Amino acid sequence: MAGMRTTAVHGGREDLGALGVHAAPIDLSTTYPIPDQAAGGEALQSFADGAAEAASPVYARLHNPTVARFERALARLEGTEQAVAFGSGMAAVTAVVQAATVLRGKSHVVAVRPLYGGTDHLLSSGLLGVRTTYATADRVADAITPDTGLVVLETPANPNLDLADIAAVVAGAGTVPVMVDNTFATPVLQNPAAHGAAYVLHSGTKYLGGHGDVLGGVVACDAERAGALRQVRIVTGAVLHPLGGYLMHRGLATLPLRVEAAQRSAVEIARRLAEHPAVGAVRHPSLPGADPAGLLGRQLRGPGAVLAFTTRENPTDVVRGLGLITPAVSLGSVDTLIEHPAGLTHRLVPSADRNACGVPENLLRLSVGLEDVEDIWEDLDKALSREWNSCDLDYVKASSSDFPLSVHNL
Numbered sequence: 379m380a381g382m383r384t385t386a387v388h389g390g391r392e393d394l395g396a397l398g399v400h401a402a403p404i405d406l407s408t409t410y411p412i413p414d415q416a417a418g419g420e421a422l423q424s425f426a427d428g429a430a431e432a433a434s435p436v437y438a439r440l441h442n443p444t445v446a447r448f449e450r451a452l453a454r455l456e457g458t459e460q461a462v463a464f465g466s467g468m469a470a471v472t473a474v475v476q477a478a479t480v481l482r483g484k485s486h487v488v489a490v491r492p493l494y495g496g497t498d499h500l501l502s503s504g505l506l507g508v509r510t511t512y513a514t515a516d517r518v519a520d521a522i523t524p525d526t527g528l529v530v531l532e533t534p535a536n537p538n539l540d541l542a543d544i545a546a547v548v549a550g551a552g553t554v555p556v557m558v559d560n561t562f563a564t565p566v567l568q569n570p571a572a573h574g575a576a577y578v579l580h581s582g583t584k585y586l587g588g589h590g591d592v593l594g595g596v597v598a599c600d601a602e603r604a605g606a607l608r609q610v611r612i613v614t615g616a617v618l619h620p621l622g623g624y625l626m627h628r629g630l631a632t633l634p635l636r637v638e639a640a641q642r643s644a645v646e647i648a649r650r651l652a653e654h655p656a657v658g659a660v661r662h663p664s665l666p667g668a669d670p671a672g673l674l675g676r677q678l679r680g681p682g683a684v685l686a687f688t689t690r691e692n693p694t695d696v697v698r699g700l701g702l703i704t705p706a707v708s709l710g711s712v713d714t715l716i717e718h719p720a721g722l723t724h725r726l727v728p729s730a731d732r733n734a735c736g737v738p739e740n741l742l743r744l745s746v747g748l749e750d751v752e753d754i755w756e757d758l759d760k761a762l763s764r765e766w767n768s769c770d771l772d773y774v775k776a777s778s779s780d781f782p783l784s785v786h787n788l
């Protein structure tokens with residue numbers, strides 16, 4: 379079997395030699411000529427029934443060959459039979475919830491916090507017609523009811539890098555399928571399907587695209603579940619644009635190298651932040667005590683390149699003092715990004731719920747990019763030291779206990 383880097387480069391390119399091209403073709407057709415109306419009707423019916431391919435794509439909402447290449451490549455990296463791409467990560471989450479609940483006559487979801495704030499908000503809003511019970515990873519079994527259609531887990535978690543044992547959550551879920559958001563780890567560092575996850579979700583906007591210029595989502599799973607996801611995608615129209623499919627497919631070729639390089643810098647930045655007097659707690663799987671269940675090496679092949687830390691001063695003032703690092707949501711881009719979860723990515727999660735799952739007001743999330751590590755550190759150190767030098771020492775003493783790292787409520 380080919381190695382990860384080889385699969386990343388060659389996945390979805392199997393037919394290019396026969397086509398006589400080197401770069402994957404981009405098919406922008408919205409509709410396809412159907413000389414034989416009956417055959418076109420049969421193809422349409424096949425897609426409506428969930429087929430991955432048919433004699434003609436018929437219409438771009440049903441199938442797109444460029445997007446299908448990206449899907450095949452991602453499925454190979456995740457070790458699943460198939461993958462289904464969507465116009466955004468949130469469209470992908472929505473389709474999984476719809477396929478696992480409404481399509482199966484269920485209306486209850488169990489979710490482990492923290493999750494990306496948009497996912498948390500979607501699940502708690504009731505917009506999709508489901509009720510959600512939030513449980514800690516070790517209490518999932520207690521929250522399951524006969525009406526539960528899906529368990530939702532993100533590990534490493536957005537934004538605080540909490541780690542969960544996927545196989546243990548799958549065991550707790552019993553016959554209920556588990557969706558794991560694998561956006562932070564990428565298939566380079568973790569393959570949740572190998573640990574029993576039924577759906578492996580990515581916001582492709584992050585590491586898969588990798589350059590901050592494409593919005594998309596993708597779900598890797600078995601062929602049967604992929605068929606149901608395609609049925610949902612066809613009816614709801616939550617498709618990925620072919621240019622998005624092309625860019626995410628292209629991004630996969632360099633994914634292992636980008637993740638490995640950013641991860642090396644993140645380990646160093648995490649170590650230095652942990653010693654900085656202006657920093658409270660640092661969350662990164664590489665740090666001592668961050669992986670009590672011993673998941674590194676068993677489930678997670680590396681700690682990744684996203685970290686989080688609390689500041690002893692106002693976090694927005696720290697961000698204001700940065701010059702090189704980009705103040706922005708999202709992650710997994712070539713440049714280092716920093717954001718304030720309580721104010722941005724997790725703003726729509728009630729503050730009491732945020733605090734209960736280890737996302738305090740003074741937490742900053744850092745997605746370490748591909749710059750020289752010394753330049754990233756110089757920028758961070760300067761911004762942190764400026765705040766530290768001007769801060770009130772009484773305040774520092776009073777807040778030195780930091781935040782409870784692993785306090786969650788059912």
Ligand code: MET
Nearest residue numbers: 494536707708709722723
């Ligand atoms: C609109 S908030 C955004 C995006 C992204 N999912 C993140 O965690 O940063």
